[in-house]
Amino acid sequence: MPTYFYTAKSLNGEISSGAEEAKDEHELARYLHTKGFVLIKAELRDKKKKKNLDLFFSFFGVSAKEKLFFTRNLRIMLISGVSIPQALETLSAVSKSKKFKETLLKVKTEIIKGKSFSEAIKDFPNIFSELFINMIKAGEEAGTIDKSLESLAHQIEREVELKSKIVGAMIYPIVIISTMIVIGMLMLIMVVPGLAAVFEDLGMELPFTTRMVILLGTFLAKRWYFIPLIIFIIFLLFRRFSKSKKGGKFLDTIVLKLPVISSLIKEINTAFTSRTLSSLISAGVPIVKASEITANSLSNFYFREALKESNQRVIKGEKLSDVLMSHVDIYPLTIIQMLKVGEETGETAQILDKMADFYEEEVTNATKNLSSVIEPVLMLIIGGAVGFFAISIIQPIYTMIGSM
Numbered sequence: 001m002p003t004y005f006y007t008a009k010s011l012n013g014e015i016s017s018g019a020e021e022a023k024d025e026h027e028l029a030r031y032l033h034t035k036g037f038v039l040i041k042a043e044l045r046d047k048k049k050k051k052n053l054d055l056f057f058s059f060f061g062v063s064a065k066e067k068l069f070f071t072r073n074l075r076i077m078l079i080s081g082v083s084i085p086q087a088l089e090t091l092s093a094v095s096k097s098k099k100f101k102e103t104l105l106k107v108k109t110e111i112i113k114g115k116s117f118s119e120a121i122k123d124f125p126n127i128f129s130e131l132f133i134n135m136i137k138a139g140e141e142a143g144t145i146d147k148s149l150e151s152l153a154h155q156i157e158r159e160v161e162l163k164s165k166i167v168g169a170m171i172y173p174i175v176i177i178s179t180m181i182v183i184g185m186l187m188l189i190m191v192v193p194g195l196a197a198v199f200e201d202l203g204m205e206l207p208f209t210t211r212m213v214i215l216l217g218t219f220l221a222k223r224w225y226f227i228p229l230i231i232f233i234i235f236l237l238f239r240r241f242s243k244s245k246k247g248g249k250f251l252d253t254i255v256l257k258l259p260v261i262s263s264l265i266k267e268i269n270t271a272f273t274s275r276t277l278s279s280l281i282s283a284g285v286p287i288v289k290a291s292e293i294t295a296n297s298l299s300n301f302y303f304r305e306a307l308k309e310s311n312q313r314v315i316k317g318e319k320l321s322d323v324l325m326s327h328v329d330i331y332p333l334t335i336i337q338m339l340k341v342g343e344e345t346g347e348t349a350q351i352l353d354k355m356a357d358f359y360e361e362e363v364t365n366a367t368k369n370l371s372s373v374i375e376p377v378l379m380l381i382i383g384g385a386v387g388f389f390a391i392s393i394i395q396p397i398y399t400m401i402g403s404m
Helices: 025-034 047-060 064-079 084-094 098-112 117-121 130-142 145-190 192-202 208-222 224-243 245-255 261-282 287-297 301-315 320-327 333-345 348-403
Strands: 003-010 015-021 037-044
Touching (some): 015 025, 025 037, 064 084, 064 098, 084 098, 098 117, 130 145, 130 287, 145 192, 192 208, 192 348, 261 287, 261 348, 301 320, 320 333
16 A cells, blocks of 8 residues: 555644555545544655665765764653653654655554554664664563663763764864865876877977876866766775675775874774663663673774674673683773773773773874874875876976976
């Protein structure tokens, strides 16, 4: 049956909106009438169009800030006695994301049909992570969903802060490199073709590097409109490569071997592992399930595989701290030892939470100093690029002058 997105009004003047399956608008109106509502507007969503929209929105996703706003406000509304369906409807109305707005209405509809909140959000793994779903499920079973939402809000907030600090540290080198590329392209488009014409008139034998620069400059001058398309294709290919298992492993191998960057990546993944495990264990999720969820949440191939391997050995009865000792090349010895203390004292969640704070602070300090570390590297890159172009252009001129 087709799905209708509707707007209805109750006899008391209350406005309600949502999604409902019905054979036609008349059947939808009759169904809403039994609920005490009068149908005002109904919109049929074409499945093909909806699929294309979902594909478009899945590319951009729902921002972490949007999820943080939702999680915080949902907790406050539930504490205030508002029902989950009503809270979802209200939050969908204020959501800035069209995808998130429609998702919340669908979740609300599924809850009204009898599903639990955790079951309803399982159908949207691109928005609600495995961590989010299991934290909500644990809260439902323990009757402490408000505490689960509080932990989730804290988790998302720290992730947003961490990512914003990393992005902030990378803005400077990105701006410098982007400016260098733009200036280089302008020189290739505006200067090189003129020099190429001069060299051609003189009939000079040009060095290989000069021929390559002239060929690139001529192409850009005549086919400049291909540049955005080429950049877009490179971006898509890189994205696809990085998402593949072999590509992800290759890139993660490189970043773990880079000086400075390697230690930063290790601290970021350690902080994320500690924070996620702490949140799940605090919510009542068993250690085996918690480590499995955490492994699936990690982006780095080696950290993810290390935790998955550890999880298999934990199932057999080993302690997580003992298992992680075989992965001291990526996980710092400090956190392994502190995890061991937590396992012995029964305060694993509390200790992991403190370790997450510690490593997040380490990441903050590292990102503050990142610009000063990157500056010499940028100078070398810029100097090398300028030197290459200078030699490629000036060398034939000196050859010409010497032959006169």
